[in-house]
Amino acid sequence: MPWKLLVLAIVLGAIGWIYRTPILGYAAAGSSYSAHVACSCHYIGGRSLEDCKKDRLAGMEFVSLNDDAQTKSITARYPLMPPQTATYRKGYGCVMQKWDD
DSSP states (O other): OHHHHHHHHHHHHHHHHHHHSTHHHHHHHHHHHHHHHHHIIIIISOOOHHHHGGGOOTTOTTOEEEEETTTTEEEEEOTTSOOEEEEEETTTEEEEOOOOO
8 A cells, every 4th residue: 555655655745746846848949930830821821620630740749639620729748737729810820828827
């Protein structure tokens, strides 16, 4: 039983460490970049979202992309991190939505 508590403590400690280090900032920047590039590729370039996934940079394999055709938005997310959304607006291109803490 004590080993389960140790594993739980390690997992919780790792999650706490991630949120207290620059990793959260890197994940937010990576998600923002992915959302913006995929939005531009899909809504401006006219390519399918699956085809746009080929444009991801190394290290972005864990970013998931979701399309909302009704709002013309692409949301990108790293696991366990806040999502970032880019929305296509005619005349402006793909615009990042404000990120609320």
